[in-house]
Amino acid sequence: MSPKRIVLRFDATIADQPIIYRLVSDFGLVVNIIKANVNPQKEGTMVMEITGEKNKQGLEYLRGQGVQVHTLTENIIRNEEQCTSCGACTAICPSGALYLKRPSMEVHFDSDQCVVCHLCTKICPVRAMEAHF
Amino acid sequence: MAIEKSYAEINAKIKEGKAVVVTAEELISMVDEKGVKKATEEVDVVTTGTFAPMCSSGVFLNLGHTTPKMKMHQVWLNNVPAYGGIAAVDAYLGATALPDNDPLNNNYPGEFKYGGGHVIEDLVARKPVRFRATGYGTDCYPRREIETNITLDEINEAILFNPRNAYQSYNCGVNLTSRTVYTYLGMLKPNLGNAHYSTSGQLSPLLKDPNFNTIGVGTRIFLGGGTGYVVWNGTQHFPEFLQTDSDGEQKGPAGGTLSVLGDLKQMKPEWLIGTSYLGYGASLSVGIGIPIPMLNEEVCRNAAIKDKDLYAPVIDYGEAYPNAKPGYLKLVSFAELKSGKIIVNGKEVPTAPLSSYPKAKQIAAQLKDWVAKGEFILGEPSQLLPSSDAGLKGKPLKG
Numbered sequence: 001m002s003p004k005r006i007v008l009r010f011d012a013t014i015a016d017q018p019i020i021y022r023l024v025s026d027f028g029l030v031v032n033i034i035k036a037n038v039n040p041q042k043e044g045t046m047v048m049e050i051t052g053e054k055n056k057q058g059l060e061y062l063r064g065q066g067v068q069v070h071t072l073t074e075n076i077i078r079n080e081e082q083c084t085s086c087g088a089c090t091a092i093c094p095s096g097a098l099y100l101k102r103p104s105m106e107v108h109f110d111s112d113q114c115v116v117c118h119l120c121t122k123i124c125p126v127r128a129m130e131a132h133f
Numbered sequence: 134m135a136i137e138k139s140y141a142e143i144n145a146k147i148k149e150g151k152a153v154v155v156t157a158e159e160l161i162s163m164v165d166e167k168g169v170k171k172a173t174e175e176v177d178v179v180t181t182g183t184f185a186p187m188c189s190s191g192v193f194l195n196l197g198h199t200t201p202k203m204k205m206h207q208v209w210l211n212n213v214p215a216y217g218g219i220a221a222v223d224a225y226l227g228a229t230a231l232p233d234n235d236p237l238n239n240n241y242p243g244e245f246k247y248g249g250g251h252v253i254e255d256l257v258a259r260k261p262v263r264f265r266a267t268g269y270g271t272d273c274y275p276r277r278e279i280e281t282n283i284t285l286d287e288i289n290e291a292i293l294f295n296p297r298n299a300y301q302s303y304n305c306g307v308n309l310t311s312r313t314v315y316t317y318l319g320m321l322k323p324n325l326g327n328a329h330y331s332t333s334g335q336l337s338p339l340l341k342d343p344n345f346n347t348i349g350v351g352t353r354i355f356l357g358g359g360t361g362y363v364v365w366n367g368t369q370h371f372p373e374f375l376q377t378d379s380d381g382e383q384k385g386p387a388g389g390t391l392s393v394l395g396d397l398k399q400m401k402p403e404w405l406i407g408t409s410y411l412g413y414g415a416s417l418s419v420g421i422g423i424p425i426p427m428l429n430e431e432v433c434r435n436a437a438i439k440d441k442d443l444y445a446p447v448i449d450y451g452e453a454y455p456n457a458k459p460g461y462l463k464l465v466s467f468a469e470l471k472s473g474k475i476i477v478n479g480k481e482v483p484t485a486p487l488s489s490y491p492k493a494k495q496i497a498a499q500l501k502d503w504v505a506k507g508e509f510i511l512g513e514p515s516q517l518l519p520s521s522d523a524g525l526k527g528k529p530l531k532g
Contacts, residue, residue: 040481041326084184084406084418084489088319091327091485105471105490122244123320125186125408125418125487 003049005072007115012042027054037095045094045115074131078109082128089120136173140513143177143426150507152177156497157336164437173433178504181338182422182496185331185488186408189297190228190417195289203276205266210252228417242315248415251407256285258402291397297367299421301339301389305330310451315412328484333493334440334467338423341436343386349514355422355500358404361395366518371525385444422496440467
C-alpha cells in the first residue's frame with residue numbers, strides 16, 4: 001500500500017498530546033513526519049506520510065481529537081507580480097513559510113515550509129497566493 | 134538667522150533642475166549626521182509615500198451620451214452598482230461597492246472577490262468593462278436601457294475622488310476574544326494571536342507634517358501613479374496627539390485624513406489595486422506620495438521623525454472596537470511594530486502590516502525623481518488643513 005500524504009492542523013489545546021504515538025501504538029500505522037511546526041501560540045501543523053491498514057481509523061481518531069486533516073495534493077504558489085508585499089499574510093501563516101525580510105519589509109515565501117493549509121489563499125487581500133493541483 | 138524658504142524660491146529651483154530632493158528616510162539619516170539646521174539649508178523637498186487599502190475611494194465617471202439620449206437612473210459596471218443620482222450620464226463608483234448577487238457574509242466569512250475597487254483597477258488596466266444602465270425615460274432623455282463594453286479611454290472623464298485617504302496614524306488591531314475575527318485590518322486570531330497595523334510609519338505623508346504646516350487645499354501629490362491634488366481635509370479629519378495615560382506626554386500625531394482628487398486616465402494599475410478582505414468586504418489599495426517643502430527648521434525637524442517616535446494605539450477589534458468603547462490597550466511605536474513583535478497584556482504578539490513598505494519606498498523614490506527632474510512643481514496650498522489646534526472631534530450618531 002502506497003503511503004498517504006496528509007496535512008494536520010491543531011490548536012494549543014492538543015499541542016501537548018501524544019497523538020502521533022497513538023497512531024503507531026493503537027492503529028499500527030507507519031508514520032514519516034516530513035515537516036512539523038508549533039508556532040509561539042502553540043498551534044501546530046504537520047505534514048506526514050502514513051501507511052497501514054487502519055489508515056482510515058487512525059485519521060478518524062485524529063479528527064475526534066479536534067485535529068484538522070487534509071490530503072496533501074496541492075502546491076501553494078506566490079504570484080510575485082500580483083503580490084504588493086503588504087505583509088497581511090505573514091502573522092497568519094502557521095508555518096512561517098510567508099515572512100517579512102527586515103529591514104526591507106519585503107514578503108518572502110519559502111515553499112519548503114508551506115503546509116498547504118490554504119489560509120493565505122483566502123486572506124491575501126490581492127489574491128496573490130494560489131493553490132495549484 | 135532662522136531659515137525661511139518660500140514656495141516660489143523652491144519651485145524656481147525645481148524648474149531649473151537644481152532642487153535638492155530626498156526621501157523622508159534619507160532625511161532621517163541626514164539630520165542624524167548634520168543636524169536640523171544644515172539639513173534645512175541643504176534640502177528643498179522631502180518626499181513621502183504610502184500604499185495601503187483606503188476604503189473611502191471612488192471614481193466619478195462621465196460616460197457620454199447615447200443616441201437617442203438617456204438619463205441613466207441605475208448603473209452597473211461589471212455588475213457592480215454605481216451611484217447614478219448625479220446627472221444624466223454621470224456616475225460615482227465606490228471602492229467598497231459589491232455586485233448585486235454577491236453572497237456578502239451569508240457564507241461567513243465572505244470572500245468579496247470582486248467589488249468597486251476591482252472595477253477601478255480593471256479600468257486603469259485598460260480592460261473592457263461591461264457597462265449596463267437603465268432609465269425611466271423622459272421627454273429629453275427617452276432611451277431606457279443600454280448594455281455595452283466601455284474602456285477608460287472611450288469615456289469622457291474619469292476622476293478619482295477619494296473623500297478620506299492617507300490616515301495620519303492608524304490603529305494597531307488585536308483580538309482579545311476567543312474567536313477569530315475578520316476585520317478591515319485582516320484576520321485577527323483569538324487571544325492576542327496577532328497584531329495588524331496599516332501605516333508606513335516614518336515614510337507616511339501625514340506623520341511627517343504633524344501640524345499641517347505645509348499640506349493644504351491645492352497641494353500637488355503623487356496619486357495612483359499620476360498627479361493628483363489634496364482638495365480638502367478628508368472626512369473624519371480629527372487630528373490630535375496621542376497621549377500616555379500617566380503623564381499626558383504627547384506621543385505623536387494621529388487622526389488627520391485627506392480628501393484627494395486626480396485624473397484616473399493618468400494613473401497606473403500597479404498603484405490602484407482592487408483588494409478583498411475575507412469576512413469584511415472589497416476595497417482599493419491606493420498609492421499616495423506627498424512632497425514636503427523644507428520651508429523652515431520646524432518643518433524639517435518634523436519630517437525627520439523616526440519610527441521609534443511615531444506611535445499607533447493598540448485596539449481590541451474583538452470586543453472594544455465593534456462596541457465603540459473608547460480608549461486603547463497601549464501605544465506602540467512603529468519601530469516596535471516593524472520589529473515583528475509587540476508585548477500586549479504581558480504576551481508577545483506577532484505583528485504584520487497591511488500597508489506595503491516596499492511600495493511606499495517606491496512612491497517616495499518616484500516622486501523624488503519627478504521633482505528632481507523638474508517635472509513636478511509644488512502646489513502652494515491656498516488654505517492649510519486644520520491641525521490639532523482646531524480641536525475637531527468626531528460625533529457619535531445617535532439612534
